[in-house]
Amino acid sequence: xxxxxxxxxxxxxxxxxxxxxxxxxxxxxxxxxxxxxxxxxxxxxxxxxxxxxxxxxxxxxxxxxxxxxxxxxxxxxxxxxxxxxxxxxxxxxxxxxxxxxxxxxxxxxxxxxxxxxxxxxxxxxxxxxxxxxxxxxxxxxxxxxxxxxxxxxxxxxxxxxxxxxxxxxxxxxxxxxxxxxxxxxxxxxxxxxxxxxxxxxxxxxxxxxxxxxxxxxxxxxxxxxxxxxxxxxxxxxxxxxxxxxxxxxxxxxxxxxxxxxxxxxxxxxxxxxxxxxxxxxxxxxxxxxxxxxxxxxxxxxxxxxxxxxxxxxxxxxxxxxxxxxxxxxxxxxxxxxxxxxxxxxxxxxxxxxxxxxxxxxxxxxxxxxxxxxxxxxxxxxxxxxxx
Amino acid sequence: xxxxxxxxxxxxxxxxxxxxxxxxxxxxxxxxxxxxxxxxxxxxxxxxxxxxxxxxxx
Numbered sequence: 001x002x003x004x005x006x007x008x009x010x011x012x013x014x015x016x017x018x019x020x021x022x023x024x025x026x027x028x029x030x031x032x033x034x035x036x037x038x039x040x041x042x043x044x045x046x047x048x049x050x051x052x053x054x055x056x057x058x059x060x061x062x063x064x065x066x067x068x069x070x071x072x073x074x075x076x077x078x079x080x081x082x083x084x085x086x087x088x089x090x091x092x093x094x095x096x097x098x099x100x101x102x103x104x105x106x107x108x109x110x111x112x113x114x115x116x117x118x119x120x121x122x123x124x125x126x127x128x129x130x131x132x133x134x135x136x137x138x139x140x141x142x143x144x145x146x147x148x149x150x151x152x153x154x155x156x157x158x159x160x161x162x163x164x165x166x167x168x169x170x171x172x173x174x175x176x177x178x179x180x181x182x183x184x185x186x187x188x189x190x191x192x193x194x195x196x197x198x199x200x201x202x203x204x205x206x207x208x209x210x211x212x213x214x215x216x217x218x219x220x221x222x223x224x225x226x227x228x229x230x231x232x233x234x235x236x237x238x239x240x241x242x243x244x245x246x247x248x249x250x251x252x253x254x255x256x257x258x259x260x261x262x263x264x265x266x267x268x269x270x271x272x273x274x275x276x277x278x279x280x281x282x283x284x285x286x287x288x289x290x291x292x293x294x295x296x297x298x299x300x301x302x303x304x305x306x307x308x309x310x311x312x313x314x315x316x317x318x319x320x321x322x323x324x325x326x327x328x329x330x331x332x333x334x335x336x337x338x339x340x341x342x343x344x345x346x347x348x349x350x351x352x353x354x355x356x357x358x359x360x361x362x363x364x365x366x367x368x369x370x371x372x373x374x375x376x377x378x379x380x381x382x383x384x385x386x387x
Numbered sequence: 388x389x390x391x392x393x394x395x396x397x398x399x400x401x402x403x404x405x406x407x408x409x410x411x412x413x414x415x416x417x418x419x420x421x422x423x424x425x426x427x428x429x430x431x432x433x434x435x436x437x438x439x440x441x442x443x444x445x
Contacts, residue, residue, distance in 0.1 A: 152404075153404045155404060155410035155412065159410045167433055170402070173436055220406075224436060226436070249398040249436040249437050
């Protein structure tokens with residue numbers, strides 16, 4: 001029997017594995033996909049400050065450095081917010097493999113193309129391992145604790161803890177990686193518009209001079225993101241003239257943070273627990289943090305030989321104190337912003353100062369947003385709602 | 388009462404799995420559905436980013 005088995009080799013799973021292995025525990029990570037990091041699951045943006053958690057990111061993982069964000073109002077006016085620390089557009093296919101290598105260097109074992117088909121459970125109701133399939137062969141791996149780092153796309157979280165994403169709390173997304181597009185390369189480009197992307201936004205994240213991830217997320221509905229993208233393309237020939245070299249799709253949780261992420265011998269982390277920033281939909285940083293926090297608590301529990309729900313629930317407390325309460329406030333901010341009409345958004349971009357946006361990107365200064373909204377008489381009602 | 392997936396449109400993203408309240412869906416090489424668990428609620432149809440799932444409600 002090993003100490004921990006982790007389902008999913010994304011950033012949550014491998015960062016959890018690395019910490020557990022460093023603490024001397026035996027860890028195995030199973031990845032369903034044939035290639036770790038592929039297909040990519042997101043726009044690949046990450047703030048430079050995230051290196052405080054993930055460590056120094058090697059150059060080979062970075063497609064483009066960015067200095068800030070260009071925020072476009074529905075009327076086409078834009079505002080540049082220059083970040084003091086900047087950020088990266090990653091190559092997730094390289095980055096996720098690097099994280100896996102880091103875990104392996106620390107002593108963990110990682111295996112791709114391995115489907116976890118079920119969980120093992122003992123007579124006392126503790127989860128005690130996984131059933132899996134690799135290259136057509138079925139196997140069982142017994143472990144003292146099971147960590148579910150599958151992302152939102154697995155029924156395991158639903159089977160064990162009843163966790164799923166409410167349909168109105170996901171953004172339905174499509175993304176094209178394109179070449180031969182013309183964009184200012186060292187900024188991420190965010191287009192706000194209720195017509196182009198109801199509730200969500202359109203993003204263009206450059207990956208070098210003429211390459212970019214062009215994506216769009218919307219509240220799920222009958223009209224699909226691809227149809228909205230066609231309309232965005234009509235208005236943006238500088239982008240639509242490019243060629244599509246990769247297509248990604250997905251549903252990103254933008255709310256529904258999970259109160260209780262543990263049970264006997266079982267822990268949820270990363271996007272499986274909906275750990276995503278509800279305003280921009282970014283999940284890499286939250287995945288890394290929750291994977292590491294889970295590892296800290298699981299390590300303590302393994303040392304005491306107690307992986308009961310009660311012992312593991314320290315992870316609930318720690319995560320909610322460090323991240324959950326903050327992300328809950330960000331979710332409230334998103335709920336407020338999604339009430340804005342296109343005219344409100346035009347007014348908002350006019351009223352914002354670049355430094356305001358940076359505060360929002362950090363996610364918590366609702367009183368600052370309220371103050372900004374107060375600058376425009378039309379927006380006072382929404383400001384009052386925030387306060 | 389039908390649940391139909393167009394595997395030519397499906398991107399295997401698992402978005403349908405993430406919104407399924409009954410764990411009836413699973414993503415392997417294709418999305419597979421457990422008919423016993425599926426309530427034909429249609430949330431997967433609504434969430435699918437590429438219009439690959441069609442649920443005709445009773």
